[in-house]
Amino acid sequence: MLQxxxxxxxxxxxxxxxxAKRNAWLAEADFLAALNDLFDLVPDFYVFAKNQxxxxxxxxxxxxxxxxxxxxxxxxxxxxxxLTPAEMSQGYREQDAAVLTSGKPVLxxxxxxFDRQGLPDWYVVxxxxxxxxxxxxxxxxxxxxPCQTRQQAVQLPSSISRAAKFIEEHYGxxxxxxxxxxxxxxxxxxxxxxxxxxxxxxxxEYLVKTRVKAAAKLLRYSDQKLVQVALASGFCDQSALTxxxxxxxxxxxRELRRPSRWRKSPA
Numbered sequence: 001m002l003q004x005x006x007x008x009x010x011x012x013x014x015x016x017x018x019x020a021k022r023n024a025w026l027a028e029a030d031f032l033a034a035l036n037d038l039f040d041l042v043p044d045f046y047v048f049a050k051n052q053x054x055x056x057x058x059x060x061x062x063x064x065x066x067x068x069x070x071x072x073x074x075x076x077x078x079x080x081x082x083l084t085p086a087e088m089s090q091g092y093r094e095q096d097a098a099v100l101t102s103g104k105p106v107l108x109x110x111x112x113x114f115d116r117q118g119l120p121d122w123y124v125v126x127x128x129x130x131x132x133x134x135x136x137x138x139x140x141x142x143x144x145x146p147c148q149t150r151q152q153a154v155q156l157p158s159s160i161s162r163a164a165k166f167i168e169e170h171y172g173x174x175x176x177x178x179x180x181x182x183x184x185x186x187x188x189x190x191x192x193x194x195x196x197x198x199x200x201x202x203x204x205e206y207l208v209k210t211r212v213k214a215a216a217k218l219l220r221y222s223d224q225k226l227v228q229v230a231l232a233s234g235f236c237d238q239s240a241l242t243x244x245x246x247x248x249x250x251x252x253x254r255e256l257r258r259p260s261r262w263r264k265s266p267a
Contacts, residue, residue, distance in 0.1 A: 036061050046144040054079055054096045066116050085250025099140045103129050109200040110147060112209055112248055119216045120249050122147030159184045160194045171210045172234045177203045212248050215241055219256050226253055
């Protein structure tokens with residue numbers, strides 16, 4: 001039977017010596033480049049870091065490519081407001097503030113974010129505080145993954161998996177949460193709780209954001225009128241579509257058809 005190696009308790013002086021050795025190595029190594037190489041091995045993995053003012057300090061190459069940015073230094077010191085619509089950015093800023101003030105991470109929060117085609121899509125967001133050597137919070141680090149990629153890696157309860165699939169297949173139809181809960185075999189309260197636990201949002205929010213995502217694709221890749229897009233995506237009329245876009249994406253459906261008006265590229 002293989003035995004684990006035994007480690008002796010180090011003296012304070014030895015601890016300092018070993019930490020100094022590591023710090024010297026970190027000062028010499030191009031650690032960010034190595035991290036980027038490591039992140040590139042993980043499909044659909046987007047990493048970012050911000051300082052205590054929510055200013056961007058690091059974007060993985062995947063995020064730079066997503067925004068079409070060729071010069072990494074051009075984004076240093078920018079904020080989400082420089083890259084995404086104001087309402088969407090405000091939600092990110094509120095999340096940042098919660099992490100920076102409380103030290104508590106934001107885990108497995110489902111949000112709309114823009115893919116490489118400039119369309120809103122589902123992403124799972126995680127954010128954790130970054131501490132200084134003296135123990136103060138000096139920023140945060142986080143990552144995003146497409147929701148579908150994340151769901152493949154995390155085992156969801158069968159009821160929630162079936163409910164999510166039902167929404168994604170029937171978003172264009174009238175859907176009542178109570179009836180959907182009965183369909184998957186759990187109570188409405190259980191469904192509300194489990195969606196909050198695994199997606200960070202309610203079933204109704206999941207439904208609305210799924211409809212927004214579907215509408216975005218129609219807006220970009222079809223010539224349908226706004227009222228036709230609204231009805232095909234499950235909204236009752238064009239006004240409901242516009243309200244949902246402004247609330248969840250931060251722009252109007254018309255603006256999505258002209259992405260250059262809101263999406264800035266520092267490249």
